[in-house]
Amino acid sequence: MDRKLKLLYISEATSGGLRKNVLDLINNIDKDKFEVHFIYSDIRADDIFIDNIKVLSKNISTYNVKMVRNLNFFEDIKSFLKINNIVRKVKPDIVHCHSSKAGGIGRLIAYINRVPKIIYTPHAYVIQNPNIGNLKRNIFYIIEKLLARLTTTTINVSNGEKQFAVQSKLIEKQKSKVIYNGIENIISDIGNIHSKRNELGLSREDFIVGVASRLEVQKDPFTFIKIAIKVCNHMPNVKFIYVGDGELSLDIRKILKQNNMEDRIKLLGFRDDISEIISVFDIYMITSLYEGLPYSLVEAIACGKPILATNVIGNNEIVIEGVNGELFEKGNIEQGFHKLVGMITDQEKLTRYSEESLKMYSSKFTIDNMIQNVELVYYNKTS
Missing domain, CATH: 3.40.50.2000 (Glycogen Phosphorylase B;)
Structure with missing residues (x-):
């Protein structure tokens, strides 16, 4: 390979398991093959993320862009414009978006900017929630279905999640890859x-x-x-x-x-x-x-x-x-x-x-x- 591929991660959620997944990817991805960039929001960050981002910022390019969890037209527009400017500047070869909000904003921006590969990991679809109202369910269904057309590959973290998405006609089976979450050996004496x-x-x-x-x-x-x-x-x-x-x-x-x-x-x-x-x-x-x-x-x-x-x-x-x-x-x-x-x-x-x-x-x-x-x-x- 003549040059490293520019890889941009985007995540609104920065706590719990999702935080662990993104940080593990960033820390363990082959830096000889990939030039890593990371757009995140610290609104929902936990203490572990705050500590880690301080270290990461010394080794990779990081960008703190405020993103809110729920649909909010004005806040989402502001986030969209800031992320779009970063994508135009970085010119990534791959954009990998995590969860629904970053997946919504990030995939659309990546498509507009003609990013060659657009990857999405939903970490459970919002519409899997049995307590969600019909209106909200329908809105998120339409958004996910439309954005799936712009997505190169969806990484589903379980076969059940993939099956749900395929049966719900959110994604095409051949455009999904199941990759289980993995961790280092942690057994204690x-x-x-x-x-x-x-x-x-x-x-x-x-x-x-x-x-x-x-x-x-x-x-x-x-x-x-x-x-x-x-x-x-x-x-x-x-x-x-x-x-x-x-x-x-x-x-x-x-x-x-x-x-x-x-x-x-x-x-x-x-x-x-x-x-x-x-x-x-x-x-x-x-x-x-x-x-x-x-x-x-x-x-x-x-x-x-x-x-x-x-x-x-x-x-x-x-x-x-x-x-x-x-x-x-x-x-x-x-x-x-x-x-x-x-x-x-x-x-x-x-x-x-x-x-x-x-x-x-x-x-x-x-x-x-x-x-x-x-x-x-x-x-x-x-x-």
């Missing part, structure tokens, strides 16, 4: 696990069920908390940990206080040591209403955790019923409760699930696999 348990005020006798997830509607923390309360009322040695913050934090804390469960169900808020905390869990339980492919679950299997998860897109490709965990229907508190109790009381099953989770991670969800497959998409070798 026993000494670190005991140290972290002590730090969190947990005894070695406590059985810990936990999750790392935003306290937002999509993640359905209410189902997590209701299952946790039922289990705590039946099993005195079980405690629950919820790592994450969000708009539902006050509502969840109110429920815990009303049920006198603040000591048994711990809300840790935002943490930058998530993988270390996951390592102390005996079971990882996630209650999402919908997903693309949750990074927290990938981290959980990389730590060798047995999983209890809602049977939704993404979750059910990481968790295989009866192999490395179990599935229950979203919002079904009774089913989740009975499955969790069954797992807690069967150590042989937990040991088997743990071993299979590690195998699942090693075979499908390493960061090397993810980077290699993304680079193939950038070179248009998607066969």
Whole structure:
């Protein structure tokens, strides 16, 4: 190759799993092949992103452009004009947009500026949300369908997400590539696990069920908390940990206080040591209403955790019923409760699930696999 390809990432969301995906791509993509640029918005950035962007800005070209999550004509126009100026200046060979807002603005700008390759990763489509209103659903459907025509390749993070998009006639099957989110090996040694348990005020006798997830509607923390309360009322040695913050934090804390469960169900808020905390869990339980492919679950299997998860897109490709965990229907508190109790009381099953989770991670969800497959998409070798 005579020169590096100019690669421009665009992302409005800069927290949680999406933040991790974008930063992992930027940090691990082959810099001998790609000249990397990054447009981001810090409005929804978490502390980890803020710390990382300071370092990244010394090594790649970064541009902070304010973008808002919801549709807002005036704010979106301002973002559009600023991003358009950057694209005209950079003249990228590839634009890779992440999630709906950056995907909307970025793909249109890339098309107008005749960028050769336009890549889009939705990280779950807005219209997957079962609680979205019909008007909003129809608006986003039309936008996604129109923009798909401008897109060279859509990177879907799970087969279920791709199937949803194809069956909904959002995208053409041949223009999608499924690439699982991948992470580095993070398994902790026993000494670190005991140290972290002590730090969190947990005894070695406590059985810990936990999750790392935003306290937002999509993640359905209410189902997590209701299952946790039922289990705590039946099993005195079980405690629950919820790592994450969000708009539902006050509502969840109110429920815990009303049920006198603040000591048994711990809300840790935002943490930058998530993988270390996951390592102390005996079971990882996630209650999402919908997903693309949750990074927290990938981290959980990389730590060798047995999983209890809602049977939704993404979750059910990481968790295989009866192999490395179990599935229950979203919002079904009774089913989740009975499955969790069954797992807690069967150590042989937990040991088997743990071993299979590690195998699942090693075979499908390493960061090397993810980077290699993304680079193939950038070179248009998607066969």
